[in-house]
Amino acid sequence: MIRTSILGIGSYVPDRIVTNEELAYLDQKHVRQTEKQTETNDEWIRVRSGIEQRHYVPNDGKWACSDLAKEAAVRAIADAKLQPKDIDCIILATLSPDIHFPGTAVFLQSKLGIDGEEGCACYDIRQQCSGFLYGLQMADSFVKTGLYKRILIVGSELHSHSLEYSTRGRDVMVLFGDGAGAIVVGPQETNDERAGVLYTKVQADGSGALDLYLKCFDIAKVPYLDYDANKTEENRDMWPTMNGKKVFLHAVRCMTMATNQALAATGLTWKDIDWFVPHQANLRINEAVVHYAEIPPEKALNSIMFYGNTTAATVPLTIDHYRREGKVKKGDLILSAVFGAGFTWGAGIFRV
Numbered sequence: 001m002i003r004t005s006i007l008g009i010g011s012y013v014p015d016r017i018v019t020n021e022e023l024a025y026l027d028q029k030h031v032r033q034t035e036k037q038t039e040t041n042d043e044w045i046r047v048r049s050g051i052e053q054r055h056y057v058p059n060d061g062k063w064a065c066s067d068l069a070k071e072a073a074v075r076a077i078a079d080a081k082l083q084p085k086d087i088d089c090i091i092l093a094t095l096s097p098d099i100h101f102p103g104t105a106v107f108l109q110s111k112l113g114i115d116g117e118e119g120c121a122c123y124d125i126r127q128q129c130s131g132f133l134y135g136l137q138m139a140d141s142f143v144k145t146g147l148y149k150r151i152l153i154v155g156s157e158l159h160s161h162s163l164e165y166s167t168r169g170r171d172v173m174v175l176f177g178d179g180a181g182a183i184v185v186g187p188q189e190t191n192d193e194r195a196g197v198l199y200t201k202v203q204a205d206g207s208g209a210l211d212l213y214l215k216c217f218d219i220a221k222v223p224y225l226d227y228d229a230n231k232t233e234e235n236r237d238m239w240p241t242m243n244g245k246k247v248f249l250h251a252v253r254c255m256t257m258a259t260n261q262a263l264a265a266t267g268l269t270w271k272d273i274d275w276f277v278p279h280q281a282n283l284r285i286n287e288a289v290v291h292y293a294e295i296p297p298e299k300a301l302n303s304i305m306f307y308g309n310t311t312a313a314t315v316p317l318t319i320d321h322y323r324r325e326g327k328v329k330k331g332d333l334i335l336s337a338v339f340g341a342g343f344t345w346g347a348g349i350f351r352v
Contacts, residue, residue: 050283
């Protein structure tokens, strides 16, 4: 029996750490000013989100989403004891692409040095915070059908350049950080039904699409992009918008439901699962899911305190964070649940 095995894991965050205290003083180019730019503080952010700090790329115009993706990808490929040329498919999940088109996966392919006429397949997927599990489900299907042998799945986000550093934008701005996480998967011949990827299920409800969104490029408008930085009330479409209360409630409900469905479908219990790795949108959401899904709190892994919400990167980034700390070990069984804009959500059970 062919099953999908995780061969390697890698992650990357930029060196610059932005604390909650510093965040209040950053201007639109995230340069620290002497006067507060946003009415917020460390306590306000911690109470609402659990976040203590996040990482930002340098503001030098030299960084793009694909650069973060490359760093994580190189580490995952090396962890799999492979070379970039061994990759025959790239699946890249992001909501912060290098440019509107073409997709960011082709830029990543070039930066890995595996472009050209014999270049591998490149997929971009836009499921936001659910992107990693959507990508894992795709890769699992590709491997089991024999279509590809070595698939690179990357979640990568560069949020710092597209946040509104003001009191109006603080509900979204305080949440996000830059980072990337990656895994490499491939086929494993085994009769062990608990090897590799055991389960994935992803869903969506488009009725919630405008409860968390960034319009910016609005195809219904002519011109598509009309931006005057001095007209703050006219440029709302340039910044992310969120109905926080609705997103919170749907995230808790959908992640709890997806977690329980995963256990029911596989016949597993929390005695079988080593770790619960939820999407890192808000620590309060994750604590609520742990409560309502009756998950042993000691099995829940969170990294939002250190990195903020890195959207499509959060699940592999969290796994790699605790793997490097020695907590997550080879062979551990993980249940992951995610929720993102769209609304999109899902759960997966897989062995690292």
